[in-house]
Amino acid sequence: MNCKKVYLHICESLDEDLNSPRCREIRNHLDDCPNCRAYLDSIKKTITLYRMEPAPHVPASVHNRLIKTIDLSWKKGTRGKVTPKQ
Amino acid sequence: MHLIVKASKNNAKTDDQLLRGAKEGDRAAFSELVKRYEDMVYKFSFKVCRNKDEAEEALQDTFVNVYKNLSSFDGRSKLSTWLYRIVINNCLMKKRRRKLDDLMESYDEPPAGENSKHNARIPRWDETPADLLLNKEFHELLEEAILKLPVDYRIVFVLRDIEGRSTEEAAKILGISHEAAKSRLRRARAFLRDQLAPYMNVQEEAVE
Numbered sequence: 658m659n660c661k662k663v664y665l666h667i668c669e670s671l672d673e674d675l676n677s678p679r680c681r682e683i684r685n686h687l688d689d690c691p692n693c694r695a696y697l698d699s700i701k702k703t704i705t706l707y708r709m710e711p712a713p714h715v716p717a718s719v720h721n722r723l724i725k726t727i728d729l730s731w732k733k734g735t736r737g738k739v740t741p742k743q
Numbered sequence: 744m745h746l747i748v749k750a751s752k753n754n755a756k757t758d759d760q761l762l763r764g765a766k767e768g769d770r771a772a773f774s775e776l777v778k779r780y781e782d783m784v785y786k787f788s789f790k791v792c793r794n795k796d797e798a799e800e801a802l803q804d805t806f807v808n809v810y811k812n813l814s815s816f817d818g819r820s821k822l823s824t825w826l827y828r829i830v831i832n833n834c835l836m837k838k839r840r841r842k843l844d845d846l847m848e849s850y851d852e853p854p855a856g857e858n859s860k861h862n863a864r865i866p867r868w869d870e871t872p873a874d875l876l877l878n879k880e881f882h883e884l885l886e887e888a889i890l891k892l893p894v895d896y897r898i899v900f901v902l903r904d905i906e907g908r909s910t911e912e913a914a915k916i917l918g919i920s921h922e923a924a925k926s927r928l929r930r931a932r933a934f935l936r937d938q939l940a941p942y943m944n945v946q947e948e949a950v951e
C-alpha cells in the first residue's frame with residue numbers, strides 16, 4: 658500500500674467497515690505515514706465544517722406561498738396530466 | 744372539526760398511504776406530504792444553490808412538479824430519492840454547468856511530494872471547526888469554496904456529506920454509476936479541502 662493508493666481510497670473509506678481488509682491495510686499505512694494522517698484529518702475537518710454550517714428551515718411566508726401555489730394547481734386540476742420524463 | 748380530525752389522521756399515515764390518497768385526489772394528504780418534506784427539499788436546495796431565493800424557487804417548482812407527476816411515481820424508489828431527483832432536474836440543472844471534468848481530474852493525484860515521504864509536508868489544521876465557524880470571514884470562505892465547485896460535484900458532496908445519504912443513493916438520484924458518484928465525491932472533498940487549506944491556521948508537522 659502506497660500513499661497514492663491511500664489517497665484514492667482515503668475519502669471513500671471514511672465510514673466504510675473499519676475491519677475490512679482494505680481498511681486495515683489503510684490503517685496500517687496511516688500509522689506509519691504522518692502525511693496521509695494529516696491529509697485525512699484535513700479532509701475530515703473540511704466535511705465537518707460544511708456539515709456544521711447552519712441550514713435554514715422553510716420560513717412561514719415561504720410555506721404559505723407554497724401552499725397557495727399548490728392550491729392553485731389543485732384547482733386547475735393539472736395533476737397527472739403533464740408527465741415530462743423524469 | 745371534521746378537518747381537524749382528518750388532519751390528525753393524516754399525521755399518522757405512512758408516506759405510501761399519503762401518496763395513494765393524493766393520487767386519488769385527497770388534497771389534505773398531499774398537504775401532509777408537503778409538510779413532511781418541505782424542509783428537506785428547501786435545505787437541500789439551499790445547500791446546493793447557496794441562495795434563499797433560488798432555494799424558494801426550487802421548493803415551489805419541486806412540489807408543483809411532484810403534484811403534476813403524482814401518477815408517474817410508482818413507489819419502487821424511495822420518496823426522498825424521487826424528490827431529490829425532481830429538485831435536481833427542475834432547478835439545479837438550469838444552472839450553467841461547466842465542463843470541468845478535466846480540472847477535477849487533477850484531484851485524483853495526491854498532493855505534490857506525498858509519494859516521496861522525505862520532502863513531504865502536509866500542514867496540520869489545528870483550529871477546531873466550532874471555533875472556525877464563529878468567524879464570519881471563514882463563513883464567506885466556505886461559501887466561495889463550495890460555489891467554485893462544479894454543481895455536479897457539489898450535489899454529490901451535499902447529498903453524501905451534508906445530508907448523510909449513501910453514495911449509492913446519490914448515484915441513483917443523479918442517474919450515474921456508483922463508481923462515478925464515489926469519484927465525484929472524492930474529488931469534491933479534495934477540491935474543497937484545497938480551497939480551505941491556505942486559510943487554515945496551520946502548523947507544519949515535521950516529517951522524520
Ligand SMILES: [Zn+2]
Pocket residue numbers: 659660663686690692693694
Ligand atoms: Zn502515506
